[in-house]
Every structure is written in structure tokens, then in C-alpha cells.
Amino acid sequence: MAFTLPKLNYSFEALEPYIDAQTMELHYSKHHQTYLDKFVAALEKYPQLQDQKVEDMLKDLNSIPEDIRMAVRNMGGGYYNHNIFWANLASESKMSPEVEKALLDSFPSIEEFKKEFETKALSLFGSGWTWLVKNPEGKLEIINTSNQDNPISTSDVKLLLALDVWEHAYYLKYQNRRAEYVANWWNVVNWDHIAQNL
Numbered sequence: 001m002a003f004t005l006p007k008l009n010y011s012f013e014a015l016e017p018y019i020d021a022q023t024m025e026l027h028y029s030k031h032h033q034t035y036l037d038k039f040v041a042a043l044e045k046y047p048q049l050q051d052q053k054v055e056d057m058l059k060d061l062n063s064i065p066e067d068i069r070m071a072v073r074n075m076g077g078g079y080y081n082h083n084i085f086w087a088n089l090a091s092e093s094k095m096s097p098e099v100e101k102a103l104l105d106s107f108p109s110i111e112e113f114k115k116e117f118e119t120k121a122l123s124l125f126g127s128g129w130t131w132l133v134k135n136p137e138g139k140l141e142i143i144n145t146s147n148q149d150n151p152i153s154t155s156d157v158k159l160l161l162a163l164d165v166w167e168h169a170y171y172l173k174y175q176n177r178r179a180e181y182v183a184n185w186w187n188v189v190n191w192d193h194i195a196q197n198l
């Protein structure tokens with residue numbers, strides 16, 4: 001079975017005080033694990049899918065048998081989105097000139113980019129994700145998806161940055177203060193990961 005939880009490059013405590021250790025542990029070993037388990041269970045009947053990449057399944061959901069399509073979308077999406085989310089985090093990371101230039105090609109300033117990203121995350125009703133993506137024209141864009149949907153299911157974009165705005169990602173520490181969670185999250189963004197995906 002090819003699907004496993006990714007190994008984290010940091011400890012659960014490493015992102016304190018911005019993301020607390022207890023949230024990290026629950027998020028990774030309970031929430032993410034559950035998405036993975038349910039995704040794997042959904043594929044049980046279809047051994048031919050078990051060697052496929054989750055990414056490829058999400059890019060072409062119509063090719064997935066109808067009886068498990070929603071499970072692959074929700075659970076496979078949950079599994080894949082969190083893989084990206086963890087890779088997007090680091091206890092210490094600086095924005096490289098290359099990333100700064102790419103952002104300034106698409107946004108008036110880094111401050112404006114961050115403001116727009118935060119506004120987008122705060123405007124998301126219910127549960128979902130806020131993304132920075134590179135569109136087919138090479139421009140960077142900020143988009144929201146609901147639930148565990150991933151932008152690659154509906155458009156041909158490259159994923160650069162993923163923010164989990166489900167309450168389970170922040171509620172223990174921030175309760176209803178999503179704005180504070182999002183503002184603090186910038187302190188633990190792994191800019192190197194974005195550079196690799198540009």
C-alpha cells in the first residue's frame with residue numbers, strides 16, 4: 001500500500017507559539033490519519049487504483065468509479081491537502097528573492113499579497129482551504145475551496161501554498177479568532193517549499 005502519512009520535518013512543538021503542539025498532534029495523528037484511513041478503505045474494492053497517485057485521482061475525478069468518487073474527493077482530498085499543508089510549514093524560513101519577485105509580478109506588494117490572502121481566508125464560509133496557486137498563464141492567484149476540495153480538480157494550476165481554515169486547525173488555541181490564526185500562520189510558512197514549486 002503506497003499511501004502513508006508523510007514524515008514531518010519538525011516536531012509538534014516546533015511551530016509554537018503560532019501553532020500549538022496539541023493542535024499539531026491532533027491534527028496530524030487524528031484528523032489526517034482518519035482521512036488517510038477512509039481513503040484507503042474506499043479504494044479497497046478497486047485494487048487498480050491503489051497504485052495510482054492521489055494527485056492524479058483528484059485531477060480526474062470523473063475517471064473514479066461513481067460509488068467511491070465522493071469518498072476519493074473528500075477523503076483523498078483530505079489526505080492530499082494535509083500532505084501539502086505540512087510541507088508548507090517550517091519553524092524558520094525566509095522568503096527568497098526569487099519568491100518575492102514572483103509575488104511582486106502578480107501583486108502590488110508583499111503586504112498587499114498577505115492582506116489579500118488573509119481577506120480570502122476570512123471570507124471562506126464554513127470549512128475549507130485558501131490557496132496560492134500559479135495559473136496556466138504563469139500568474140499567481142489566491143483562491144478558496146470548500147471542504148477538502150483541491151484546486152487541481154477544476155483547473156490546471158500549480159499549488160504553491162495551502163492554508164487549512166477548518167476549525168480543527170486552530171480552534172484549541174484561537175477559538176473563533178480565525179483572523180489571529182491566519183495572521184500568525186505567516187510566521188511558520190515554509191517559503192523554501194514555495195520556491196521549489198514555482
Ligand code: MN
Nearest residue numbers: 031164166169
Ligand atoms: Mn485539517
